[in-house]
Amino acid sequence: MFCLDSSFFTYETTKSVVVKRRSLGIINRIAQALIIIYYIGYIFIHEKAYQDRDTGIESAVMTKVKGVGRQHDQLMDVADYVHPPQGAYMFCIITKMIKTHNQTQGRCHEVSLDIYKKFNCSTDADCEKYRSSNMPSGEITGKCLGEFSQCEIKGWCPSEDDSNSKDITAMKEVENFTIFIKNSIRFPRFNVKRGNIEPEMQDKTCNYHPVHNTSCPFFRVGDVLKEANASLSDIIKNGGEIGINIAWLCNLDLGVEKCKPKYSFTRLDTETKLSQGYNFRFAKYYMSADGEEFRTLHKAFAIRFDIIVSGDAGKFYIIPTLINIVAACTSVGLATVFCDIILLNFLNGSEQYKAKKFEEVSVYRSESHELKGSQITFKEEGKSCNDSGAYSSHSETLVCSH
Numbered sequence: 163m164f165c166l167d168s169s170f171f172t173y174e175t176t177k178s179v180v181v182k183r184r185s186l187g188i189i190n191r192i193a194q195a196l197i198i199i200y201y202i203g204y205i206f207i208h209e210k211a212y213q214d215r216d217t218g219i220e221s222a223v224m225t226k227v228k229g230v231g232r233q234h235d236q237l238m239d240v241a242d243y244v245h246p247p248q249g250a251y252m253f254c255i256i257t258k259m260i261k262t263h264n265q266t267q268g269r270c271h272e273v274s275l276d277i278y279k280k281f282n283c284s285t286d287a288d289c290e291k292y293r294s295s296n297m298p299s300g301e302i303t304g305k306c307l308g309e310f311s312q313c314e315i316k317g318w319c320p321s322e323d324d325s326n327s328k329d330i331t332a333m334k335e336v337e338n339f340t341i342f343i344k345n346s347i348r349f350p351r352f353n354v355k356r357g358n359i360e361p362e363m364q365d366k367t368c369n370y371h372p373v374h375n376t377s378c379p380f381f382r383v384g385d386v387l388k389e390a391n392a393s394l395s396d397i398i399k400n401g402g403e404i405g406i407n408i409a410w411l412c413n414l415d416l417g418v419e420k421c422k423p424k425y426s427f428t429r430l431d432t433e434t435k436l437s438q439g440y441n442f443r444f445a446k447y448y449m450s451a452d453g454e455e456f457r458t459l460h461k462a463f464a465i466r467f468d469i470i471v472s473g474d475a476g477k478f479y480i481i482p483t484l485i486n487i488v489a490a491c492t493s494v495g496l497a498t499v500f501c502d503i504i505l506l507n508f509l510n511g512s513e514q515y516k517a518k519k520f521e522e523v524s525v526y527r528s529e530s531h532e533l534k535g536s537q538i539t540f541k542e543e544g545k546s547c548n549d550s551g552a553y554s555s556h557s558e559t560l561v562c563s564h
Contacts, residue, residue, distance in 0.1 A: 179518050186501055186509070193497035201490040210413070210476050212483040216351035219410060219473030225249030229339030229383075233259060238333065245444070245464070251471075254442075254464035255339065255383070257398040258332040262322045262459040265445075270319035271312035272298050281313045289313035324461055332398040332463070337384035340369070341467070344379065345408055345423065349475045352414060358423045370425065377422065381406070383465070389427040400439030401463040403431040410473035421475070430468065440466050 181187075205211045226249055231238050233256075241247065243256040272281040280297060283289050283306035292302045292313060300317020307314050315321060345358045358379055368378040372389065387394055390404050405428045412421035431440060441464065445457045506512050506519070 177519065177521060179515070181505060181515065183509070186505060189504065190497050190501045193500050194494050197493050197497060198490070201486070201493065205486060205490070211486040212478055213413075213415070213476035214351070214479035214482060216349045216475045217473065218350060219471065219475075220348040220350060221471040221473070222346045223251050223469045223471065224344040225253055225467075225469065226342040227253070227255060227339055228342070229335065231333040231335035231339075233331075233333050234261075243333070243336075245442075245462070251469045252466065254440075254462070254466045255336055256333075256462045256464045257336050257401065258327075258330055258463040260322070260324045260327055260330065260461040262320065262461075264456050265318040265320065265459055266454065266456045267317070268319045269303065269314055269316050270321060271307045271310040272300070272302070272315045273312070273321050273323045273325070282311055283313050284308075284311065318457065318459070322459055322461065327461075327463075328399075334398065336398055336465070337382075337387075337394055339383045341381045341383060341386070342379060343381065343406070343408075343469065345469075345471060347410055347471065347473060349412070349473065352475060352477055354412075354414065354418055354421065354475065356410065356412075356418070356421050358408065372425075376425070381425075386427050386467075387465075390429045392429045397439070397465055399463070401441050401465060402429060402439050403466045403468065404428070405430045405468050405470055408469065408471045410471070410475070412473070412475040414475055414477040440464060 227240055227244050229240070231243065233243075245254045245256060280295075281289075281292065286304055286306045289302055289306050290304050292298065293304055295302065298313070298315050299321040300315035300319075303314045303316055305314040306312075343358065346355070347357070348355045358377075360377060363377075363379075365378075366380070368375055368380055370376070370378045370381045370385065384394065386404060386406065387397060392402060392404065396402075407426045407428065409424045409426070410421065411424065414421065441462060443459060443461050445459050447455060447457045449455055502519075505515050509515070
């Protein structure tokens with residue numbers, strides 16, 4: 163026969179011990195009440211754990227800008243200062259521009275900016291070290307032009323000179339420009355489609371206000387900058403990045419018509435000495451009468467707007483409701499565990515409580531060929547306390563014959 167450790171084949175069951183101690187009873191009820199309040203107040207009411215949720219929002223955005231301003235004594239409309247021309251999730255409003263006219267392919271001297279102190283030279287050897295640099299406007303030839311004390315480049319000439327950018331007046335009229343945002347979304351899990359423009363809306367002269375008019379899709383640039391805590395004078399001079407956040411937080415149990423967007427605004431770029439604001443370059447190309455190509459290079463300082471759409475919709479569903487109800491009922495039992503720790507370790511008489519709570523019963527069965535019945539012996543063992551919570555002291559033996 164194979165001998166197996168009898169301790170492996172054991173079964174543990176709970177034993178109810180009623181402790182008539184007021185202080186422990188109060189602690190138990192308080193702990194149970196806190197757990198119930200947590201589940202009802204936070205899990206079910208605040209987090210709405212009884213709902214099925216959809217955060218995989220599908221979104222489309224269209225934008226338009228309206229307004230007229232002045233730059234370089236010229237009148238500028240939307241086609242002049244909005245880039246790219248088709249409005250989408252990202253667009254720029256150009257507030258200041260530096261133009262380099264009549265650039266053609268050729269050789270000329272590079273312009274050394276005061277902030278870099280580069281490309282100054284007295285000999286060709288001074289220019290050789292810049293051959294692998296990405297900083298110049300063209301390809302460094304390695305030749306020093308003594309007339310200008312500058313290194314020669316091969317590329318579009320004359321090279322750009324933006325050293326006087328601070329003297330150029332920015333387009334201040336941008337403060338009163340308006341941005342129209344059309345946003346259509348869909349929650350695929352519930353097949354719910356919504357838009358930020360109400361069907362009955364007809365007023366095109368409204369302006370968004372965070373308190374008095376939260377549903378208007380027309381945003382005044384000055385108001386957006388104010389909500390984003392951005393300085394108008396600084397951002398039109400150096401450019402910057404503004405985030406327009408559209409959040410669709412919808413409780414579909416209240417009805418689809420209650421699903422409306424909430425707008426918030428933030429400045430996304432950070433000011434550093436190395437790079438300030440936001441700017442980019444683009445060129446317009448032309449052809450002369452003799453067939454030579456030339457261009458006008460534009461360095462544009464702009465306010466970049468990024469439309470950020472997020473969504474979270476919830477609707478009652480029986481499965482998460484049942485799961486969280488079961489979890490709540492199970493968690494109430496944690497109060498008993500907490501009280502057991504106090505009872506068995508910190509209260510006076512803990513040794514007595516341990517002796518009552520932990521009890522071991524062993525069952526022995528033997529069959530006799532001389533007797534027609536069987537004999538079962540029950541052996542009840544109490545246990546004396548040790549560090550591990552086990553007790554052992556024999557109390558009585560009961561023999562039953564059949």
